[in-house]
Amino acid sequence: MRVFVTGATGFVGTAIVQELINNGHQVLGLARSETSAQKLIDAGAEVHRGDLEDLDSLRSGAAAADGVIHAGFIHDFTRFAEVCKVDQTAIATIGEVLASANRPLIVTSGTALVSPGKLATEDTRSPYNPAWPRASEQAADSVAKLGVRTAAIRLSPSVHGEDDKHGFIPILVNIAREKGISAYIGDGLNRWNAVHRLDAARLYRLALENITAGTCFHAAAEEAITVKAIAGAIGKQLNIPVVSITPEAAAEHFGWFSQMAAIDCPASSKWTQEQLKWQPAQATLLTDIENGIYTQNKP
Numbered sequence: 001m002r003v004f005v006t007g008a009t010g011f012v013g014t015a016i017v018q019e020l021i022n023n024g025h026q027v028l029g030l031a032r033s034e035t036s037a038q039k040l041i042d043a044g045a046e047v048h049r050g051d052l053e054d055l056d057s058l059r060s061g062a063a064a065a066d067g068v069i070h071a072g073f074i075h076d077f078t079r080f081a082e083v084c085k086v087d088q089t090a091i092a093t094i095g096e097v098l099a100s101a102n103r104p105l106i107v108t109s110g111t112a113l114v115s116p117g118k119l120a121t122e123d124t125r126s127p128y129n130p131a132w133p134r135a136s137e138q139a140a141d142s143v144a145k146l147g148v149r150t151a152a153i154r155l156s157p158s159v160h161g162e163d164d165k166h167g168f169i170p171i172l173v174n175i176a177r178e179k180g181i182s183a184y185i186g187d188g189l190n191r192w193n194a195v196h197r198l199d200a201a202r203l204y205r206l207a208l209e210n211i212t213a214g215t216c217f218h219a220a221a222e223e224a225i226t227v228k229a230i231a232g233a234i235g236k237q238l239n240i241p242v243v244s245i246t247p248e249a250a251a252e253h254f255g256w257f258s259q260m261a262a263i264d265c266p267a268s269s270k271w272t273q274e275q276l277k278w279q280p281a282q283a284t285l286l287t288d289i290e291n292g293i294y295t296q297n298k299p
Contacts, residue, residue: 002026004065007072009036015201062097067104088139095143111267120267149213161197182235188228190264193220196282206276217272221280224266237295
């Protein structure tokens with residue numbers, strides 16, 4: 001299959017590209033710079049020039065492929081509502097091209113806000129949250145009405161592994177370095193789920209190859225890890241105190257990240273594993289932290 005991949009040179013996207021190529025697929029990767037283009041060439045992929053806001057490039061990339069994995073997203077939290085609209089428009093644009101040919105489209109979403117406080121499962125609809133207005137699944141539902149075979153991969157709050165520079169664990173590490181303590185809120189028993197980026201990449205491939213329209217798959221290798229345990233592992237690596245802070249102090253300590261630091265979002269991938277024969281095999285989140293991949297280099 002010839003697969004058009006957006007976000008092809010990102011943290012997860014590079015792993016998706018390699019996973020596809022290693023399993024006999026051809027990859028057409030979206031690249032907005034010479035550096036990104038060279039990364040794709042070095043990986044054995046074809047280069048497609050453009051970016052998520054260049055709608056003509058999205059149309060031509062989708063038209064040249066047998067299927068699309070939309071893993072790209074502009075990770076700029078200073079204009080989050082704006083980049084969420086860019087994401088929705090990108091999905092709509094790609095979907096219009098795929099509609100006439102019954103080709104698959106995999107979009108990217110997340111598990112964190114599916115059902116806070118309860119174990120999220122794949123059949124739970126992801127609600128729209130004005131505070132975090134990413135609406136990838138809703139956009140996919142819209143293009144599905146045009147006849148596109150769509151599925152969503154819900155990524156864990158922590159997609160971890162080597163070269164993770166901008167995910168949630170680096171954010172916590174940077175805050176801990178700045179404040180001199182590794183903090184959690186209250187008893188710290190709120191839970192995140194997690195997945196290694198190589199396990200996530202394999203899930204994207206399996207979903208593409210075995211797509212059932214309208215499905216959601218959970219890239220959650222670990223259902224529930226307490227934020228206290230995460231803070232403890234970070235504190236041990238940085239050799240700084242691990243401290244409980246009050247909910248009232250969280251906003252000052254964590255800044256804009258305080259909502260995510262407090263969220264309780266366990267998620268199951270039992271159905272995903274059964275449907276796609278997906279068996280996570282990479283290191284756990286705490287193992288990666290304990291091995292020093294987030295703390296061995298100073299900022």
